[in-house]
Structure formats: C-alpha cells, structure tokens
Amino acid sequence: MTHGMKLQAALVAIAIAVGGPQAAAAQGSSAHSESGSEPAARSLYDRLGGLAPISVVVSDFIDAVVLDAVLNANPAIDAARKRVPAPYLKYHVTALVCQATGGTCQYQGRGMKDSHAHLNITEREWDRMVAIFKETLAKHRVPAKETEELLTIVGSTKSDIVVPGGVH
Numbered sequence: 001m002t003h004g005m006k007l008q009a010a011l012v013a014i015a016i017a018v019g020g021p022q023a024a025a026a027q028g029s030s031a032h033s034e035s036g037s038e039p040a041a042r043s044l045y046d047r048l049g050g051l052a053p054i055s056v057v058v059s060d061f062i063d064a065v066v067l068d069a070v071l072n073a074n075p076a077i078d079a080a081r082k083r084v085p086a087p088y089l090k091y092h093v094t095a096l097v098c099q100a101t102g103g104t105c106q107y108q109g110r111g112m113k114d115s116h117a118h119l120n121i122t123e124r125e126w127d128r129m130v131a132i133f134k135e136t137l138a139k140h141r142v143p144a145k146e147t148e149e150l151l152t153i154v155g156s157t158k159s160d161i162v163v164p165g166g167v168h
C-alpha cells in the first residue's frame, strides 16, 4: 500500500467521523434520510459552502503561513516556501480539505509524513500554524461548530507532521 493510499483511507475515515455516514450519501442530492422524515446531516463540505469558499479560506491561510516570521525562523520551512510555489500548496491543500470534509475532490498529493518530514516542524511551530488557521477561519466568519470540525481534521495530521522533541 502506498502512502497516498494510506492517506486517502485516513481521509475517508475522517470524513465519516466528521460528517457521519449519511453525509457522503446525502451529498448534493436528497435533503432527507431514507425514512423520509428526518433531515439528513449535511456534510461539512456543504456547510462550508462548497469548493469556492473553501478555496478562498485556504488561499488566505497559505498566504499568511508563508509570510509568518515565527514559521520562517525555521530555516527548513523558509527554504521550502521559497522553493515551492504558494499556488501549488493552495491547490493541494484545497483538494485535501475538500476531500476530507466530504466534497468530491480527490487529493492527489503526497502523504503528510513525506511532505513535511524534512521541515523539522516543532510543537511550537505547529501551535503557531493552528493559531493562524483559527485567525483565518474567524476572519471568514466560519461558525464555531464548523471551526471545531476543521480543527479536528487538521489535528488528525499532527503526529505525521510534528517531529517529536524537535528544536532548531
């Protein structure tokens, strides 16, 4: 099994955990469950407004991350963000968020371990990224429930991204 496949499986698991099994079934179709009485749960993707608003939030988030002085004090992060185009990161992160929230996108990028291991990301840098993420969601008036669900999705990648006991 490739890393990509492993990540895809994890994302499906996250989507189900977050949106519930009905979310996938209800996507873009019936607003009612099979019984016809209870309204079906809407996927996080739908509650966020779909791909257009998600792409705008991700774009703002990446713009803030690549300019952040705390993160760029890590020489490996600074070198990578100068080498890797921001639009490329925006494309991949948008696809990943779309897929993980129950959208129809297919994330085609590398696994989180593969794409971050060389960056030596510390706990402190992780916390800084989460703070920027929260600020971005607040700026776009993402409601509390959806913010929590997005933070859970992002949090599920932490053990693949943070280097334990890492310092610079």
Ligand code: HEM
Residues within 6 Å of the ligand: 071, 077, 080, 081, 084, 089, 092, 093, 096, 108, 109, 110, 111, 115, 116, 119, 121, 125, 126, 129, 153, 154, 157, 161
């Ligand atoms: C402190 C936290 C993070 C930092 C500083 C960071 C920074 C970076 C950098 C510099 C790259 C380019 C690496 C390279 O190609 O050499 C990258 C790739 C990527 N990151 Fe992050 N990242 C962080 C967390 C996350 C999180 C939480 C996610 C998603 C949940 C994410 C998703 C991605 C994706 C999808 C790629 C592209 C993978 C590919 O090239 O196929 N990152 N990140």
